[in-house]
Amino acid sequence: MRPARLNPLFTPVRTLKGVGPRIEGLLDKLLAPKALVPKAGSRNVPGETRVGGHARLIDVLWHLPVGLIDRAHTPSIASSPLGQIVTLTVRVAEHRPGGPRKGRKAPYRILVEDETSALDLVYFKADRRYLERLLPVGETRVISGRLESYDGRLQMTHPDHVAPVEGGPGVPDIEPVYPLTAGLSNTSLRKAVQGALNALPDLPEWIDGAFVAKNDWGSFAESLKDLHAPRSEDDLLPANPARQRLAYDELLANQLALAILRQSLKRRAGRSITAEGRLRKAIVDALPFALTSAQVRSLAEIDADMADPLHMLRLLQGDVGSGKTIVALLAMATAVEAGHQAAFMAPTELLARQHSETIARFAAPAALRIRLLTGRERGKERLAILEALKAGEIDILIGTHALFQEAIAFRDLGLAVIDEQHRFGVHQRLALQAKGTGAGAELLVMTATPIPRTLLLTSYGDLDVSRLDEKPPGRKPVLTRTIPSERLDEVVDGIARAVDGGAQVYWVCPLVGESEVLDLAAAEERFAHLRSRFGDRVGLVHGQLSGKEKDAVMARFADGDLAILVSTTVIEVGVDVPNASVMIIEHAERFGLAQLHQLRGRVGRGTAQSSCLLLYKAPLGETARERLNVMRETEDGFVIAEEDLRLRGGGEVLGTRQSGLPGFRIAQLPEHQELLAAARDEARLCLSHLPHLEGERGERLRLLLYLFERDDAVKLMRAG
Numbered sequence: 001m002r003p004a005r006l007n008p009l010f011t012p013v014r015t016l017k018g019v020g021p022r023i024e025g026l027l028d029k030l031l032a033p034k035a036l037v038p039k040a041g042s043r044n045v046p047g048e049t050r051v052g053g054h055a056r057l058i059d060v061l062w063h064l065p066v067g068l069i070d071r072a073h074t075p076s077i078a079s080s081p082l083g084q085i086v087t088l089t090v091r092v093a094e095h096r097p098g099g100p101r102k103g104r105k106a107p108y109r110i111l112v113e114d115e116t117s118a119l120d121l122v123y124f125k126a127d128r129r130y131l132e133r134l135l136p137v138g139e140t141r142v143i144s145g146r147l148e149s150y151d152g153r154l155q156m157t158h159p160d161h162v163a164p165v166e167g168g169p170g171v172p173d174i175e176p177v178y179p180l181t182a183g184l185s186n187t188s189l190r191k192a193v194q195g196a197l198n199a200l201p202d203l204p205e206w207i208d209g210a211f212v213a214k215n216d217w218g219s220f221a222e223s224l225k226d227l228h229a230p231r232s233e234d235d236l237l238p239a240n241p242a243r244q245r246l247a248y249d250e251l252l253a254n255q256l257a258l259a260i261l262r263q264s265l266k267r268r269a270g271r272s273i274t275a276e277g278r279l280r281k282a283i284v285d286a287l288p289f290a291l292t293s294a295q296v297r298s299l300a301e302i303d304a305d306m307a308d309p310l311h312m313l314r315l316l317q318g319d320v321g322s323g324k325t326i327v328a329l330l331a332m333a334t335a336v337e338a339g340h341q342a343a344f345m346a347p348t349e350l351l352a353r354q355h356s357e358t359i360a361r362f363a364a365p366a367a368l369r370i371r372l373l374t375g376r377e378r379g380k381e382r383l384a385i386l387e388a389l390k391a392g393e394i395d396i397l398i399g400t401h402a403l404f405q406e407a408i409a410f411r412d413l414g415l416a417v418i419d420e421q422h423r424f425g426v427h428q429r430l431a432l433q434a435k436g437t438g439a440g441a442e443l444l445v446m447t448a449t450p451i452p453r454t455l456l457l458t459s460y461g462d463l464d465v466s467r468l469d470e471k472p473p474g475r476k477p478v479l480t481r482t483i484p485s486e487r488l489d490e491v492v493d494g495i496a497r498a499v500d501g502g503a504q505v506y507w508v509c510p511l512v513g514e515s516e517v518l519d520l521a522a523a524e525e526r527f528a529h530l531r532s533r534f535g536d537r538v539g540l541v542h543g544q545l546s547g548k549e550k551d552a553v554m555a556r557f558a559d560g561d562l563a564i565l566v567s568t569t570v571i572e573v574g575v576d577v578p579n580a581s582v583m584i585i586e587h588a589e590r591f592g593l594a595q596l597h598q599l600r601g602r603v604g605r606g607t608a609q610s611s612c613l614l615l616y617k618a619p620l621g622e623t624a625r626e627r628l629n630v631m632r633e634t635e636d637g638f639v640i641a642e643e644d645l646r647l648r649g650g651g652e653v654l655g656t657r658q659s660g661l662p663g664f665r666i667a668q669l670p671e672h673q674e675l676l677a678a679a680r681d682e683a684r685l686c687l688s689h690l691p692h693l694e695g696e697r698g699e700r701l702r703l704l705l706y707l708f709e710r711d712d713a714v715k716l717m718r719a720g
């Protein structure tokens, strides 16, 4: 359970003074933690919608300023620059309540002056008595706001601050600026932040004292206060020591949590799984190709892990089309030959189905008993599969991730392969693995995204990694071109020629907005357009189709019956139709680099010359232009991933949740890369000394984990 002293930070914002239901609603909208749930009605589409809850004090504290307003005093009205924020000391000369004027109510004006000039304070919604109290005639006040000119008169509309010259809170010299939502003012947000800062409990230091001293860092609370009171633009940068300290805290919590997870998985009694290689040989001998040396090397690494009595926890990282599936199958063959069962989990039903076909085909010479279990296998059929699984009559079960969240009983699961494709954040699933299905099984995670080392560390921790850094021989580079969308007609003409020559084409329609319905409309329109020219050789596949319908379309494309497959991005992950050689991506500027790379990876999988046309709508923003350039220049997934990180990491607004790293509030990559390495080493060290986070230091580290909401890790440690 969370230590009591942290409780105030996890109470809803409504407990703060000055936060009524209206402000609460706005803060919830802006800051509430989002729970991820699958998109309604589209079980098979990777993607999630977010449902909100209530914003808590901690969420307010992590909402960091992205700019600042300098309210330094301006000497006089006459010397004040127009259009700028100025802070002036003025005498109130006269109130002019707004009377009716040409049918509309004129604003309430208050004339103020100094020795050099005069100006009007303008209020559109005015409570006369309030204003008379705020700005009594004859008194001197400090006002701050933007100076404008209207009808030849100087004015300031709704000043941000009005304060007495002495006593009471004055006008701040520098004011932090926060990301807001419609209806929420910076002032209200600032007040909430102040309230939350006041509620910060006194916490002991969890970072190693020498490291704090070396970096000259303040405490957690001091650093947080600093970040909310920037004094210059420099204070907003990742290099600000206060920001570095908190980023380190966050990375340390992340690395500790992952290390705990790894420890708890590894600690479970693994077993030594070895086999002579009879089944594997049968499969390899019948393959129409030779394994690449990267495949052979990865298999040797996996074999060594499986043979080791410690648990295997390995990531198989292979660029698009590098041949991960066969590696997974050969590893599973070893588990089966050793007398165990194996499971293969794919991210979507479409992929589960495709993989089960491929795997069944390759595995036929070894006579493995392979079954597919997805949401579609129901009733009697499902029961029969579950029975067979328990009885040990199935060697390899293939399904989706979702499937394995249910309690499914194997007779003896020896190896679980999780195909993550391009989605990060395997740790929830690992945690699941640790407590539920296949707790005793060896674990092989596959990902198609060449994740940069740094990002790998934050998403997976210190996992053992095998890399398929070599593509099967004979693949030609994919010719990649960028074309403005006005030249669509030429593109269609080009396709007509390609199709006449026997080529098969993917045509990907973009993500239009949040809503799949809109995406679909765009895809349907393109489908109709292409159909009018190419007739029934054009197919359409999208997330709203049922699994059966999707399969039917995919099967027609795989069989060569369809020449053009129009799709929304459902096609993005893992589809394998080696004969397809042309990829068209509309509105390529809307896709991220990783996604574009995935999509392009659908072609160039056979021996034919392939091409990829990136259609874009001009004018291109700078980042979009860079992204498309990267795509044109390289096909190396690792280079693309590094570029992706660079473009996303640096370009994002400071301090917002979109900053570079998924799921991080403050740490940014590559800027905080060195801190990440330090956090990794520290986490490792801590756990080697304090495997149960025992003692006083352990206690403090737990506090850190709770503060960053890694309750799951603490629980896991207890359970282990």
Ligand SMILES: Nc1ncnc2c1ncn2[C@@H]1O[C@H](COP(=O)(O)OP(=O)(O)OP(=O)(O)O)[C@@H](O)[C@H]1O
Binding pocket: 289, 290, 291, 292, 295, 318, 319, 320, 321, 322, 323, 324, 325, 326, 448, 472, 473, 573, 574, 575, 576, 578, 601, 605
């Ligand atoms: N050593 C090899 N030589 C030739 N072809 C191979 C080799 N290994 C795999 N292939 C073929 O390459 C294609 C891609 O393999 P696979 O589908 O396993 O790739 P992948 O790594 O899963 O890629 P993606 O993540 O893009 O789906 C398949 O058609 C597969 O049969």
